[in-house]
Amino acid sequence: MLRRIAPSLLCWLVLTCPAPAQDSPAHEPISGYAFMEPATRELQDDDFLNPAFFLVEEGLALWNADWPGASGQDRACRACHGAPESLRGVAARYPVSDPESGGMVNLELRINREIAEHLGAAPLPYESQELLALTALVGYQSRGMPMQLDLDETARAWAERGREIFETRRGQLNLSCRNCHQDHWGEKLRGDVISQGQVNAFPIFRLTWDEVGSRHRMFTWCMEAVRAEPHGYGSEAYLALETYLVLRGQGLPVETPGVRR
Ligand code: HEC
Ligand code: HEC
Known part of the structure; x- marks a missing residue:
């Protein structure tokens, strides 16, 4: 599946898309929920139907x-x-x-x-x-509560490190997390609408996995999508990314357990 979308993705980014502004403005955080089909949202909304x-x-x-x-x-x-x-x-x-x-x-x-x-x-x-x-x-237990990082000195330093990882191009497709989730969210990539890559619903049930996965599993999936070498679950690189993504999505309500495509 990934192999199938990869070449088209390259065209999509390199050929058909205007080069993103070097420093696109910060966006209001929007939950991945908003980018899902109504049927997928209904699964999350109903605890009896929610497969997670x-x-x-x-x-x-x-x-x-x-x-x-x-x-x-x-x-x-x-x-x-x-x-x-x-x-x-x-x-x-x-x-x-x-x-x-x-x-x-x-x-x-x-x-x-x-x-x-x-x-x-x-x-x-x-x-x-x-x-x-x-x-x-x-x-x-935190469902509905806003994500809010306690931004002490350590958290600040790790969020900064996470931001660098988020913005670094990687893999055979030479894409950064930012290229998709900040510069092109809302745009269609084959069947998917690219979301902002928020982390407020994890662990999520992904219909494409037919399983539940953690934030770190999602990072690995996205890294493999650009054919980069993923980091390990629980690794410092993933913890830094996670810290940055919580800071970036601050205020979004926790949706755990979420459902995604
Ligand atoms: C080629 C484009 C692309 C790149 C690059 C990419 N992703 Fe994704 N990502 C996706 C797609 C497609 C999905 C599934 C649909 C959606 O939520 O956007 C996704 C989903 C996610 C989600 C889940 C969102 C939710 O609402 O549950 C997170 C978190 C995420 N990505 C983080 C990352 C991180 C971190 C990186 C960099 C290591 C990254 N992505 C790089 C395409 C990309
Ligand atoms: C022997 C008593 C004890 C047991 C058993 C125990 N905890 Fe705790 N737990 C604590 C105490 C005390 C704290 C708070 C402060 C600390 O120790 O850091 C805590 C803190 C936590 C926190 C962090 C709370 C915060 O505010 O950051 C989580 C999450 C947690 N426990 C989950 C669990 C889970 C899940 C289990 C079972 C697998 C468990 N605990 C078993 C005593 C226990």
Whole structure:
């Protein structure tokens, strides 16, 4: 599928599009939701139809259950946190700076740290169903709340690094994230309308994947679309990108769990 769209994309950008202004003005952030077909929006709007919603329920089961291999006195998220509603607003302000590493930590990595440090169990693989489920559960507690980064010194530095990554051309197609998601959003690319590449709905169910995926999986998909070497899940480069994208989309309501084409 990607291989099929790639050459046409090149023409689309190089031949048919006016060269984007070097410094196009900042746009009001618009959720990817606005670029979806009505039928896809309806899937997201209805918790019973939303194909990502089962993950929230699975996350709740994990939250309540004694964790396999837990070694501490408290063996479930619930034992310390009570109901998941106690984490209302948390996902809306992640990633956050992390004094321990001096870098940024996102929700997935934070949840894994809870499992390792508070439950004494082995962390979950990134992109595993369980980690997606807990991320969806915690994200869901912030649904409707505006994304808002706590812009301390570390977050500022990482957002700046993320912006550089966002603007750097890469891959055989020599395209930056910005080329599509800032200079050409709203335009048609074969069947897709290019959105602003916002991150307010993750984890999302993508109909083209027929699966749920994280923000970092989406970054990898886009990097592979321009035939660039992707970075790893949880890598510093992706955390920097994620920090920048939350800052860039500040104020957009959390839609977790989202549905996209
Ligand atoms: C060739 C054009 C292109 C480039 C370059 C590109 N993307 Fe995308 N991206 C897409 C398409 C197509 C989609 C799916 C439709 C949509 O939401 O735009 C997408 C979707 C996304 C989404 C999901 C939006 C949502 O609402 O859920 C994010 C986030 C994203 N891209 C980030 C990035 C990042 C980060 C980069 C740079 C590493 C990048 N993209 C580079 C084409 C591109
Ligand atoms: C032994 C008690 C304990 C257990 C078990 C526990 N947590 Fe926590 N958790 C805490 C405490 C205390 C904090 C707050 C401050 C800190 O330690 O950094 C916290 C913080 C968090 C945060 C970050 C909140 C913020 O404001 O940034 C998340 C997310 C979280 N926990 C999720 C979980 C999940 C998911 C589980 C189960 C996999 C879990 N926790 C298990 C005690 C626990």
